[in-house]
Amino acid sequence: MASENQSKLIAAFATALNIEPSLVKDELAYNTIPEWDSTAHMSLVAEIEDAFDIMLDTDDIIDMSSVQKAKEIVVKYGVEL
Amino acid sequence: MVLEGYQVRLEPVKASDLPMLRQWRNDPKISQHMLSNALITEEQQLRWFESIVNDNSQQHFVIYYKGAPIGSANIKSADGVCLRDSNCIEPGLYIYEDKYRANLLAFAPTLLLNDFSFYDIGVEKLKAVVLAENLAALNYNKKLGYEVVSEGPLIEIELEPLRYEVASKPLKRLLSRVSGGK
Structure with a gap:
């Protein structure tokens, strides 16, 4: 389950940011690549919410500034990684 | 005048x-x-403050999160x-705290100022002047619906209410959530 969820999270990033899954590393951060801008961030929120059937609080949407942070946040919502 | 919403307070x-x-x-x-990057002295700043504190053609805020x-x-x-x-109003802002500079939250104060300008005051348009090399500011403003009206070393941009309404809707939705649970 954990590795399946890892894959889902990577797929969510790859889809929302329109990048190769291999580029989705923990250190990848908001606004450090042209593909991760505010529009992509909004898509990312939607992709993550759909993938894990959760609804993120605004604080978490603001705090989700890197792949590593996204992992920490989805775990808070009960997602096993 | 205090403005509050989208998680921030001005x-x-x-x-x-x-x-x-x-x-x-x-x-x-x-x-x-900034258009001028000269160092500002305490005396200059005090003179500036005395000139704006009772000037009803402008309002300056500190952003709190x-x-x-x-x-x-x-x-x-x-x-x-x-x-x-x-x-016509010219809004301006900067986020000092690094954590929030390249962050969705950086849109929040602008949404508050733009809402106030368009829906409370009822202005016809907003305008701004951005240094051509400041691509981050240009992209930021384009996300809010701004259009370039004049190019050069300084780029003039303008925003009309309808374009703002459409462009800002998804951002407002995300920055207006309170609690989760689906």
Whole structure:
């Protein structure tokens, strides 16, 4: 389950940011690549919410500034990684 | 006048804010993006504060997030009249705290200022001038619906209410959530 969820999270990033899954590393951060801008961030929120059937609080949407942070946040919502 | 929403609070600049604002404004990470990046002295800043504190054609704010100051914002009448009678306003802001500079939260104070300008005052348009090399600011403003009206070393951009309404809707939705649970 954990590795399946890892894959889902990577797929969510790859889809929302329109990048190769291999580029989705923990250190990848908001606004450090042209593909991760505010529009992509909004898509990312939607992709993550759909993938894990959760609804993120605004604080978490603001705090989700890197792949590593996204992992920490989805775990808070009960997602096993 | 205090503006609050989208997770942030804008409070009018007070005399006690001046040392913090001067340190922020003189920091190269902020001043490099300003039209003038000359160092501002305490005396200059005091004269500026005395000139704006009772000037109803402009309003300057400190931006707070979760009770902590994170940046500065302002609105000025482009017509030089009282803000309430203005048809065109020039908003401006910077986020000082690194954590929130490249962050979705950076849109929140602008949404508040734009809502106030369009829906409370009822201005016809907003305008801004951005240094051509400041691509981050240009992209940021385009996300809010701004259109380029004049190019050069300084780029003039303008925003009309309808374009703002459409462009800002998804951002507002995300920044207006309170609690989760699906």
